[in-house]
Amino acid sequence: GVILMAMEKTYLMVKPDGVQRGLVGKVITRLEEKGLKLVAMKMAQLGPEVLKEHYSHLASKPFYPIIEESMMAAPVILTCWEGIDAVEVVREMAGTTNGRKAMPGTLRGDFCVSHQENIVHTSDSLETAEKELKRFFGPAPARKCTRRSGRFFPRQKADFSLRIPSPVKRSPEMK
Numbered sequence: 001g002v003i004l005m006a007m008e009k010t011y012l013m014v015k016p017d018g019v020q021r022g023l024v025g026k027v028i029t030r031l032e033e034k035g036l037k038l039v040a041m042k043m044a045q046l047g048p049e050v051l052k053e054h055y056s057h058l059a060s061k062p063f064y065p066i067i068e069e070s071m072m073a074a075p076v077i078l079t080c081w082e083g084i085d086a087v088e089v090v091r092e093m094a095g096t097t098n099g100r101k102a103m104p105g106t107l108r109g110d111f112c113v114s115h116q117e118n119i120v121h122t123s124d125s126l127e128t129a130e131k132e133l134k135r136f137f138g139p140a141p142a143r144k145c146t147r148r149s150g151r152f153f154p155r156q157k158a159d160f161s162l163r164i165p166s167p168v169k170r171s172p173e174m175k
């Protein structure tokens with residue numbers, strides 16, 4: 001049968017702590033080396049209004065003022081990435097929120113020890129990604145000023161690991 005693979009766009013932001021610590025290149029490199037395609041990028045200084053919208057799910061928390069202060073402490077790097085299942089792939093690469101608990105091999109696991117200043121933000125679902133791309137890149141996300149040509153980019157092929165393997169003969173000691 002045909003396996004449908006979802007080509008997705010997701011949003012990743014290098015937070016002020018990542019920018020100040022000089023980790024922008026490392027973050028971008030990891031995602032590029034993974035095979036994701038960078039389709040839009042810019043630097044911006046965020047203000048309180050956009051942050052309240054972006055972190056509306058945390059606006060009532062007692063630590064919200066700390067998030068706001070931290071997110072406005074320096075410019076951020078806004079990026080849009082494209083690939084098969086890109087939302088989940090990028091989120092997994094970021095690791096869990098608390099840098100002290102994030103797995104080694106993830107961006108947060110390898111580069112931070114803070115729960116709050118954890119280098120990157122990544123969209124948590126396709127729906128959120130669409131909203132966030134609109135919020136930070138405007139109504140036609142990554143339409144202007146993006147890479148168009150696939151000429152230099154290794155094509156992502158469908159992954160056939162979901163094919164049911166033919167039965168394998170096992171020797172008695174294999175279980």
Ligand code: ADP
Nearest residue numbers: 058063067096097115116117118120121122124
């Ligand atoms: P994520 O960024 O992993 O999607 P959340 O949406 O829950 O996580 O939180 C947004 C950001 O707010 C986190 O990345 C972190 O910077 C900050 N934050 C969330 N919860 C806490 C907390 N308990 N203590 C400190 N900072 C927090």
